[in-house]
Amino acid sequence: MATTDASAYNNGTYSFEQQIFSLSWSTILSFGFKGEASEIASQTKELLVNVLEDKEIQKLIGIWNLVWGPGVYAGSLLSAIVPDKSLNSMFIVVPESDPEQAVVAIAGTNGSSLMDWIIEDFNVKETVPWPYGPSQTEAQISKGTYFGLDKLVNLESVDPTSNTSITAQQYLSTRPFKNIMVTGHSLGGALSPCYSLYLDETRSQWDLSESTIISCLPTAGPTPGDRNFSKYYDSKLSKTTHRQWNLMDIVPHAFNTELLAQVPDLYEPDLSASVDIKLLVRQIQRDTKSLNYLNVAPQAEDFPSQYYQPDVLIKHTKSKVAEDIWEFIQMLNASEKTLEQDGVPTLDIGSTLKFLIQALIQHTIGYIAHFNIDDFSKRLTPASKQSSVLVSKPEDGSGRLRKLLELLTKRPILLDLVQPTRQKLDELQAGEGPLWDAILTKVDQINQDKPNQGAQPVIFLVEDQTKPPSSDHCWSGGSSGR
Incomplete structure (x- = not known):
């Protein structure tokens, strides 16, 4: 062909x-x-x-x-x-x-x-x-x-x-x-x-x-x-x-199923x-x-x-958003150390985001390199008169990405789901139900202190199998077993 x-x-x-x-x-x-x-x-x-x-x-x-x-x-x-x-x-x-x-x-x-x-x-x-x-x-x-x-x-x-x-x-x-x-x-x-x-x-x-x-x-x-x-x-x-x-x-x-089993070891x-x-x-x-x-x-x-160092985002795209991601990566180690010193659980957020950032690079730059269209990908932005190509630009500016993730790592907001039933998870996935309402209420409370128009929560569902579920539905900004 x-x-x-x-x-x-x-x-x-x-x-x-x-x-x-x-x-x-x-x-x-x-x-x-x-x-x-x-x-x-x-x-x-x-x-x-x-x-x-x-x-x-x-x-x-x-x-x-x-x-x-x-x-x-x-x-x-x-x-x-x-x-x-x-x-x-x-x-x-x-x-x-x-x-x-x-x-x-x-x-x-x-x-x-x-x-x-x-x-x-x-x-x-x-x-x-x-x-x-x-x-x-x-x-x-x-x-x-x-x-x-x-x-x-x-x-x-x-x-x-x-x-x-x-x-x-x-x-x-x-x-x-x-x-x-x-x-x-x-x-x-x-x-x-x-x-x-x-x-x-x-x-x-x-x-x-x-x-x-x-x-x-x-x-x-x-x-x-x-x-x-x-x-x-x-x-x-x-x-x-x-x-x-x-x-x-x-x-x-x-x-x-067989290919999914390879995912955790892809970047070793x-x-x-x-x-x-x-x-x-x-x-x-x-x-x-x-x-x-x-x-x-x-x-x-x-x-x-090949395994890419995160700064390839800057070298490859010259994107302001990519620069913000790189700054965020540099901040992760310091943030994690601070959290450990303060006794705040990180839920392995830093390692998870590093893995996902590498996945993003492989899913984009990995193909640009394979097809050898670097010249085209770099020209696409000025040719189209857009301001960002590789990574979608947040609506309120690229700095919002860094600030939002920085807030997440420094100030985790934890919600005890108690018994995470299928109905609860389906409602949360659909953007409705009491759990979703609770999330939006908490985001509104945060925005009253530091308004951030259009902010959306980044949600991690984490199951702790070492402890029985609590009977208390609560938000916390401090340490938690979950």
């Missing part, structure tokens, strides 16, 4: 595969906006056009024309008080020198959206039947995958030729493409194979000649479905799927997983083991990476 061609493509210096990943990376442009889906789509389109028309970008990837989208689905768990953010977005571009080739780029996880994490990324405790194709396949996909795919299938964007809103599939039916490449990173790495299979299953609706070749380049994707889905997908599209995943990236290890000997990380992995394994998750193209060979 074309992605194995190492030569330059479309009059750019990058190979076809590098250009596809660059376009996939560009889907993050929607993450900085909030509001109605149509507003986010319009703002994202402006940035994307800026990128595609940038002369420095064109030297790398050639000229690509935006022909459909971006289509955006936006939402929020607390839509009455919290503005919607992009949860799913997608666009179609066509290279100037190869008009019979279309690329469908699907966005990954919007890290600034709690709903994106809960509804799509971690909604994996239940599966549903694959909604397209013959029912006898017994293929199952996670509820989160189904939610995301359903939104992508129904996304609409205005067709400039008819001034009507049409879906991506409807657009593809308007012109005869010989090749369609579907790509996505992270959550997009799980959704892009599903959307590819959707196009294959519905050919009669858009590909009357049934001759269009559908290819897929998913990167860093978690498992979209179970072993039956993996087998069914591979029977259809394995020859044109080139799944890429970083051996040191935790995301593509999810949610296969440079960094050991905290107790919190190990407990989290075990919990995910327990929740998903019976579902038999397996990624598509399971034989796809991983690529090796």
Whole structure:
């Protein structure tokens, strides 16, 4: 397939595969906006056009024309008080020198959206039947995958030729493409194979000649479905799927039981997983083991990476947010020592955050390095006129990240859940119920002393199995057994 061609493509210096990943990376442009889906789509389109028309970008990837989208689905768990953010977005571009080739780029996880994490990324405790194709396949996909795919299938964007809103599939039916490449990173790495299979299953609706070749380049994707889905997908599209995943990236290890077991040791000997990380992995394994998750193209060979020092965020992105994260990392050791001296339990927060920061680096910079698109990733920000790319910029400025995490490590707020029933945890995850109300009440109390508009709590659920549950529901700013 074309992605194995190492030569330059479309009059750019990058190979076809590098250009596809660059376009996939560009889907993050929607993450900085909030509001109605149509507003986010319009703002994202402006940035994307800026990128595609940038002369420095064109030297790398050639000229690509935006022909459909971006289509955006936006939402929020607390839509009455919290503005919607992009949860799913997608666009179609066509290279100037190869008009019979279309690329469908699907966005990954919007890290600034709690709903994106809960509804799509971690909604994996239940599966549903694959909604397209013959029912006898017994293929199952996670509820989160189904939610995301359903939104992508129904996304609409205005067709400039008819001034009507049409879906991506409807657009593809308007012109005869010989090749369609579907790509996505992270959550997009799980959704892009599903959307590819959707196009294959519905050919009669858009590909009357049934001759269009559908290819897929998913990167860093978690498992979209179970072993039956993996087998069914591979029977259809394995020859044109080139799944890429970083051996040191935790995301593509999810949610296969055997691969999840490798997560705590991924960064040894440079960094050991905290107790919190190990407990989290075990919990995910327990929740998903019976579902038999397996990624598509399971034989796809991983690529090796390296342990990155955190300051690579600064060297690689020159991002103000990255600098704040680096300052926070430098602060961790001093903060932990102070907490120990004061007798305040840290709940291993420092080690946990160090592990998660390394995971973030592997999930982003690890792929930029592998595909060798450093020039593109650095140019994306000034070309789009955005202020931050790699790490989503907090709404009140990048300094808020450091201050919020610093407050967390220096002044832990502990809530005794007593008996953490499934109903309580489900309510907390959904952003409702008495526990959620208690959290918001405490945050309001803190904000009265030091107002921080738009602040959201960072919640860790920690179970102490060495002591019986307390009968007293209380908040504490001091030491606690939990």
